[in-house]
Amino acid sequence: MTKTRSPIRSNVGLKAVMAVTGILLVLFLVVHMLGNLKIFTGETSFDHYAHWLRDIGTPLLPHTWYLWIQRTVLTVAVVAHIVAATVLARRARAARPVKYAHRKKVNGSYAARTMRWGGVIILLFVIYHILDLTTGHLNPQGDASNPYGNVVADFAPERWYVTLFYTLALVTVGFHLRHGAYSAFRSLGQQTPRGERRARAGALVLAVALCAGYLVVPFAVLTGLVS
């Protein structure tokens, strides 16, 4: 009996997995960025928002259940995104066992060439970030009841290197997102030159808006606008 491969394991299936999980992760990034911007509405409002995150869905769901459901969905999405990317990259390499003798120097955009390492850096950043602002282990204040204070302590001027590190991580997120969104827009069809231009512009706008929306928070603390 011949074994049939599940459609999800085909290249098209794996690209769909990358697109669906990528969209989920971008949705989280947009909502998380908008939530972070509440820091400009003051300490009480920001802390209230952070506590509300733990109560979403109550009384239908017990306290923090929504948060744990979201964490589970995001973790599954990240793992599926990485597995699909790894399998696709291996297949692409296996399809061309002999390397090009003269590999073209410019092979796609800078963003396209840095997807793998960009992804690794983002993963390491997220692990550090959770230990910093969620569990508080790497935060100078680390007080779960006062997320505003944790953010202010984190990006204090004397800890400029933390802002620098976040900036580098967020620029990496921006590049990763630009190429990921561009690929996703192209996969949705529209491969005419006009569609291509639109996909490129849309991806750039999304990446720059997210990057700027995130970075304004540490820089506001660094410059004393938020204290």
Ligand code: HEM
């Ligand atoms: C300057 C940029 C950022 C700031 C100021 C920031 C701020 C925060 C804060 C305050 C928390 C804790 C929320 C709470 O527990 O109440 C948090 C959690 C988190 N952030 Fe960020 N964040 C930033 C960028 C990012 C980026 C770029 C990512 C993803 C690539 C990310 C992913 C997460 C995740 C996964 C959590 C844990 C959420 C949970 O508890 O389930 N953050 N962030």
